[in-house]
Amino acid sequence: MTLLSALMLFVSGFVAGSINAVAGGGTFITFGAMTLIGIPPISANATSSISQFPGYITSTLAYWTDIKRMWRGGLLLAFVSIVGALAGSLILLALDNPSFRAIVPWLLLGATALFAVGPWLKPKGEAHRERPLVGAVIQFITAVYGGFFGAGMGIMMLATLGLTETGDYHKLNALKNMLSIVVAAVAIIVFASGGVVTWLAAVIMVPAVALGGYFGVWSAKRVPQLAVRIFVIAVGLFLTVYYFF
Template identity: 65%
Template sequence: MSIFDVLLLFFAGFLSSVVNAIAGGGTFLTFGAMTLTGVPPIMANATSSVTQLPGYITSALAYRTEIREAGREVWLLAGLSLVGSLLGALILVSLSNPSFRSLVPWLLLAATLIFAAGPYLRPKTLHPEKPVSRLGLVFQFITSIYGGFFGAGMGIMMLAVLGLTKGGDYHKLNALKNVIAVVIAFVAIVVFSSGGVVAWLPAVIMIPAGALGGYAGVWAARRVPQSVIRAAVVAVGLGLTWYYFAT
């Protein structure tokens, strides 16, 4: 691995956490950087899950009061998501790199469109809080399968599902989303590690960079408009989509 590759991975890890703190979408940066340094698509996807986990954990800890208030429902959603993410991760490791490679541009395109539509997917006025509906549980299960399989845009999908089928305070919904994201990422990491599809050297470079980016993201979130960061992430997503369709 060249010095350029190390620097690229470090800055991708750093910027992914900054972006996640402001608008989300950091997976596009870590996945893209790893593929540019020659990491096979499946390993790049799996390793992105490893690098995102610390940020999910710290976000969940910051919402510990809201999580306690959620009561048993958080365990229901977490358990359902555990099964779904396990299924998604197992599907991924069963594929060959060429098979997954053929899906990557379509997955990136879908994730980019979901990310771009995020502000429109989120209800403008949240309904009064209620237990998540059966339809919400079904959609959350589907989202967790996607999260275990690929993951980009997963957070926006979960907030949309919870907002439309449960309602209530945004921060409570975000707290649930963060807990579920921890579960999905942890299950995916266990499966991917067991399957030998994690590129540990890039992960070791990006994890501390992501920790630094998390602190910087708090500073940037107060100064950089979300619309600017969202536009930059969409541009990266479209660029990666074009790259994978063209090569």
């Protein structure tokens, strides 16, 4: 890896951490940077999951008081998340890079569209009624997607939890953060066991993501979220066109 490539990965990690703290969507940045310097898409996807993992932990700790009150109710969702993430990550490992590369533009297009409409998908107020079995099925599908390709998983999960769980936005966001740890942890174990992680890239990006997350909290009060969202959507569309052509 050249010094320029390492610098690009560090900057992308920092930007991703900052964006996640403000609006979400940092996976687009890290995945895109790795593919642009020549890392195969499967390895880029797996390594991006690892680089984002510390952010899931810190965001969950921020909701620790809420999670202590509701973790028992989330056990079923955590279990199906484990099964779904395992299925999704194993499906990814079953593909070769050319096959995954053919799917990537469609995944990016869908994730970008999901990110673009994210503000309208966020639950507002109380959900009508709790539907645990329906919620478990939907969470399983979301976890399969998250294990296979993590971009947009948080937005998707927050939207689906709002349809099947009771509680205000903060409770649902806390539950989403906790389940994201479960999905990401399973995917990381599978990817590491499958030997598809580019560890040098992960080592470069993890501290950069952490620093970016700290900076993002500061910048969240100064940078309009709309500007950040437009930037992330533009990156997603650029990567979509890049992989299509």
